[in-house]
Amino acid sequence: MFIDTHCHLTDNYVAGDLNAVIARAAAAGVDTIICPTANPADIPAALKIAATHDNIFATIGIHPEYADTDATACLTDTVLKHPRVVGIGEIGLDYHFGRENRDKQIKLFESQLHIARRANLPVAIHTRDAEDDTAAILTGDVCGVMHCFTSSWDLAKKMLDRGFYFSASGILTFKNADEIRETFAKIPNDRIVIETDSPYCAPVPHRGTTCEPAFVVDTARVLADIKGMQLNDMEKLLTTNTCNLYPKIKKQ
Numbered sequence: 624m625f626i627d628t629h630c631h632l633t634d635n636y637v638a639g640d641l642n643a644v645i646a647r648a649a650a651a652g653v654d655t656i657i658c659p660t661a662n663p664a665d666i667p668a669a670l671k672i673a674a675t676h677d678n679i680f681a682t683i684g685i686h687p688e689y690a691d692t693d694a695t696a697c698l699t700d701t702v703l704k705h706p707r708v709v710g711i712g713e714i715g716l717d718y719h720f721g722r723e724n725r726d727k728q729i730k731l732f733e734s735q736l737h738i739a740r741r742a743n744l745p746v747a748i749h750t751r752d753a754e755d756d757t758a759a760i761l762t763g764d765v766c767g768v769m770h771c772f773t774s775s776w777d778l779a780k781k782m783l784d785r786g787f788y789f790s791a792s793g794i795l796t797f798k799n800a801d802e803i804r805e806t807f808a809k810i811p812n813d814r815i816v817i818e819t820d821s822p823y824c825a826p827v828p829h830r831g832t833t834c835e836p837a838f839v840v841d842t843a844r845v846l847a848d849i850k851g852m853q854l855n856d857m858e859k860l861l862t863t864n865t866c867n868l869y870p871k872i873k874k875q
Contacts, residue, residue: 631659653839658680683712690731710746710767711745714736714748772807791816817846827845
């Protein structure tokens with residue numbers, strides 16, 4: 624069974640349909656889901672979902688879109704010590720729509736990294752059009768995963784040296800994603816995990832639809848082909864890697 628390491632179960636596409644989404648995932652061979660937060664307002668819902676479903680965990684963090692947020696007010700000790708919270712994410716930098724609030728984004732990012740260090744939790748990193756600042760800030764004193772990784776091999780090499788994992792999303796299956804496939808071919812097998820980033824980035828053959836955790840298997844097939852592995856061997860590898868990335872999963 625596969626683990627979807629990054630699936631936004633608090634988004635509107637799940638509203639009133641969570642059990643059906645989970646059932647479809649299980650039927651497809653996905654038995655464990657990690658639900659991140661982006662909007663701080665979603666933290667209570669993510670915690671509730673994880674607490675009421677044995678196969679769902681959470682990473683709690685604040686996306687750079689919400690750069691004015693006080694991280695310490697949201698990532699309290701009660702949240703961080705919750706038994707189902709396995710990491711802090713998604714956090715990071717996003718300059719795709721401009722750099723006007725760059726300083727605020729960096730302040731929020733660094734604040735959450737400080738919290739992660741103190742709590743001894745891995746981080747799930749969002750980086751978009753911000754490679755230089757991301758590499759400068761992630762110096763290697765905190766580990767985690769580069770979520771939905773589509774950045775350059777140059778950034779991948781730097782983050783490999785700093786102990787990071789790399790998560791493949793449905794983008795890996797896109798027709799124009801040759802460079803991303805080449806990057807994942809180079810990343811060592813013991814540093815890869817997989818995700819849907821639902822409801823975004825639906826893989827082929829589901830492009831144009833709302834993504835959901837059941838679709839992670841389609842990305843896994845492409846990843847197995849890139850790595851020259853059988854799908855069942857890829858499944859075992861990804862499970863091992865995910866448990867190494869998020870040690871609290873192994874303790875459940």
